[in-house]
Amino acid sequence: MKRRNFLKACLIGGATISLGKTNKGWASGSFEGYPEAMGVLVDTTRCIGCRSCEAACNKEQSLPEPDTSFDDKSVFQAERRTTAKAYTVVNEYEKDKPGGPVYRKMQCNHCNEPACLTSCFVNAYTKTKEGAVIYNSKVCVGCRNCMIACPFNVPAYDYESVTNPIIKKCILCYDTRLKVGRPPACVDICPKEALTFGHRADLVKIAHERIRATPDRYHDHVYGEKEVGGTSWLYLASTDFSKVGFDTTMANEPIISNVKEFLGMVPMVLTIWPALFSGIHLLSKKNAHDEHGHDTESTQEDR
Amino acid sequence: MPHYKHLIFGALSLCAISVSHPSAAPCAPMPDTVTLNLNGRLFQPFSFDHANHIALIKECSDCHHHATGTLVLDPNCARCHQNSSAIAVVSCKGCHSSTPFSPETIAATRAKTDRYHLDRLGLKGAMHKSCIGCHSKEGAGPVGCQDCHTRSKEGDAFYSSDRLGAKPANAEGH
Numbered sequence: 001m002k003r004r005n006f007l008k009a010c011l012i013g014g015a016t017i018s019l020g021k022t023n024k025g026w027a028s029g030s031f032e033g034y035p036e037a038m039g040v041l042v043d044t045t046r047c048i049g050c051r052s053c054e055a056a057c058n059k060e061q062s063l064p065e066p067d068t069s070f071d072d073k074s075v076f077q078a079e080r081r082t083t084a085k086a087y088t089v090v091n092e093y094e095k096d097k098p099g100g101p102v103y104r105k106m107q108c109n110h111c112n113e114p115a116c117l118t119s120c121f122v123n124a125y126t127k128t129k130e131g132a133v134i135y136n137s138k139v140c141v142g143c144r145n146c147m148i149a150c151p152f153n154v155p156a157y158d159y160e161s162v163t164n165p166i167i168k169k170c171i172l173c174y175d176t177r178l179k180v181g182r183p184p185a186c187v188d189i190c191p192k193e194a195l196t197f198g199h200r201a202d203l204v205k206i207a208h209e210r211i212r213a214t215p216d217r218y219h220d221h222v223y224g225e226k227e228v229g230g231t232s233w234l235y236l237a238s239t240d241f242s243k244v245g246f247d248t249t250m251a252n253e254p255i256i257s258n259v260k261e262f263l264g265m266v267p268m269v270l271t272i273w274p275a276l277f278s279g280i281h282l283l284s285k286k287n288a289h290d291e292h293g294h295d296t297e298s299t300q301e302d303r
Numbered sequence: 304m305p306h307y308k309h310l311i312f313g314a315l316s317l318c319a320i321s322v323s324h325p326s327a328a329p330c331a332p333m334p335d336t337v338t339l340n341l342n343g344r345l346f347q348p349f350s351f352d353h354a355n356h357i358a359l360i361k362e363c364s365d366c367h368h369h370a371t372g373t374l375v376l377d378p379n380c381a382r383c384h385q386n387s388s389a390i391a392v393v394s395c396k397g398c399h400s401s402t403p404f405s406p407e408t409i410a411a412t413r414a415k416t417d418r419y420h421l422d423r424l425g426l427k428g429a430m431h432k433s434c435i436g437c438h439s440k441e442g443a444g445p446v447g448c449q450d451c452h453t454r455s456k457e458g459d460a461f462y463s464s465d466r467l468g469a470k471p472a473n474a475e476g477h
Contacts, residue, residue: 048435050448055462069464181406188404191448192435193428197404202413206422213379 033112037131038178039200039232040187041207042105044244045217046194049076049090049103053186053195057088057107060173060185079245082106084158084168088186093244102237102244105186105195108133108154108170109224110232115255118263119149124167130179131200131232132172140165151228151250172232203234210236229254333357339430345458349451366433367393383419399429 055070057063064085068075076092088107094100114133117125124140127133142165147155158166173184182188183197196203207222223235227250235246242248256263335354340346357363363372368380369387392398400408403425412421424432434451438444445451454462 046432052462058463059461066463070462071464181409183404191427191431193403193424193432196422198409199413202421209422 033200033230033232034127034129034131035201036129037112037200037232038172038197039110039131039203039234040184041196041198041203042233042235043194043196043210044102044104044235044237046192047090047103047105048192048194049073049092049101050191051075051090052189052191053105054086054088054090056185056189057170058086060176061087063087076101082108082154082156082169084156084160084166087168087170091245094239099238102239104235104237104245106152106154106245107186107233108172109152110170110172111228111254112230112232113228113254113256115149115151115228116146116155118256118259119145121145128174128178130172130174132174132178134171134174135167135169137164137166140167142166149255151247151255200230200232200234207234207236226252228252229257340452343452343455345455345461346448346452347455349453360437365437370398395429396426399424399426401426403428 051070051073054066058066058070066086076090076095079091080086080089082089088105090103090105092101092103094102110127110131110133112127114125114127117127117133121143122139122141124136125133125146126136142157144157144167146167147153147157155167155169158168172178173182177184187195187197196206198206204222204225207225211218211220211222217238219237219239219241221237221241223237223241223246224231224233229252235241237244237246240248333353335352337351337353338348339351340348356366360366362376364370364375369375369384369390371389371393375381375384375387400423402408403423412418412423434444435446438446448454
């Protein structure tokens with residue numbers, strides 16, 4: 001009887017462990033984005049660095065007034081990153097090179113499998129079917145794990161409020177525009193149509209078609225098509241992407257793939273292991289107790 | 304005498320070429336000026352001197368592709384449009400949508416599965432590409448935003464230049 005119970009427990013435990021694995025970790029890493037997800041193709045060869053996208057973002061998202069006006073071109077002297085007051089910034093590269101300068105707009109890339117979402121233990125992040133990675137400040141505890149996890153250094157923390165932690169980043173104008181199918185404010189304002197809005201699947205094709213039609217104009221790579229499992233924002237450039245502010249050391253695997261085996265084990269270790277091992281412990285203890293001469297019905301049966 | 308024969312022959316053949324390829328095909332009445340940015344909110348509408356550009360550029364197809372004027376010269380376009388004749392729609396807005404990214408336009412483009420030109424610029428993008436692209440060649444023309452269209456009061460507020468009073472628009476050009 002005892003051995004039967006023990007085997008039964010092992011069987012149930014094993015089944016639960018394998019089920020836990022398939023549900024959590026194993027399914028991830030192969031997700032290629034929602035089929036109808038939208039995105040933006042940034043053609044850096046078209047950008048003239050007018051900073052209109054920054055102004056449009058500032059007004060659309062009701063962000064604080066900037067330190068200097070959006071006409072100020074002196075901001076290009078230093079490489080900027082996104083902050084809680086600016087969800088998008090344009091940087092200048094290759095200024096004195098032939099064919100330069102090259103301008104590159106930076107904002108949240110809205111990954112297919114966002115590392116910020118993976119790292120968040122209160123599920124403050126959501127990847128919507130429209131492609132946006134949105135954030136819920138109501139459940140955020142301000143741990144800032146997402147800031148560390150993001151491979152593009154995008155999420156910024158609003159240090160103004162002590163009691164109400166808020167991460168600030170581009171949400172692809174989800175609330176005001178994307179939800180109803182409209183393009184984000186930066187795309188609408190761009191005078192040169194350096195930003196093309198559309199279904200991500202279509203944009204990938206358009207990007208490759210531009211390279212094919214005018215190979216002299218482009219470096220043969222679409223940044224964001226495969227990087228970290230693919231992003232909703234895609235980029236074209238005339239030179240190697242590493243020269244114009246992109247991290248080209250990024251693997252094509254989504255960030256979650258680095259941790260999925262570990263994450264798959266967490267529910268097992270935290271829930272199943274304690275129950276399983278205390279069960280085994282209790283059984284073995286009982287067994288040892290029995291062997292000291294207190295024969296029971298079951299032990300007799302076993303003999 | 305044989306020399307004259309050759310000359311006459313040559314002259315005749317040149318005439319034939321110029322007749323079969325008229326430099327400016329007969330087309331819709333050409334406006335001398337076009338008011339652009341009519342619905343502009345941040346930048347004011349302005350008058351585009353079409354007549355002056357015709358005198359300067361001469362080749363209609365430089366801006367109007369294969370829609371009017373001479374045959375296309377762009378080798379990429381020529382692959383299909385080598386022999387395309389002029390078409391009825393000549394104005395920019397006839398082909399380039401003023402709302403290229405609206406859900407309706409995107410859905411319409413997706414529905415037309417037989418269309419080749421899926422990557423078509425919107426009206427604003429096409430105009431800026433055409434104007435700035437040509438103007439930036441050896442200083443051929445103005446490239447600063449306000450060199451063509453003056454910014455409105457709303458535009459000044461939009462670019463936060465009214466209250467911060469930083470540098471004037473396009474102080475350094477592009």
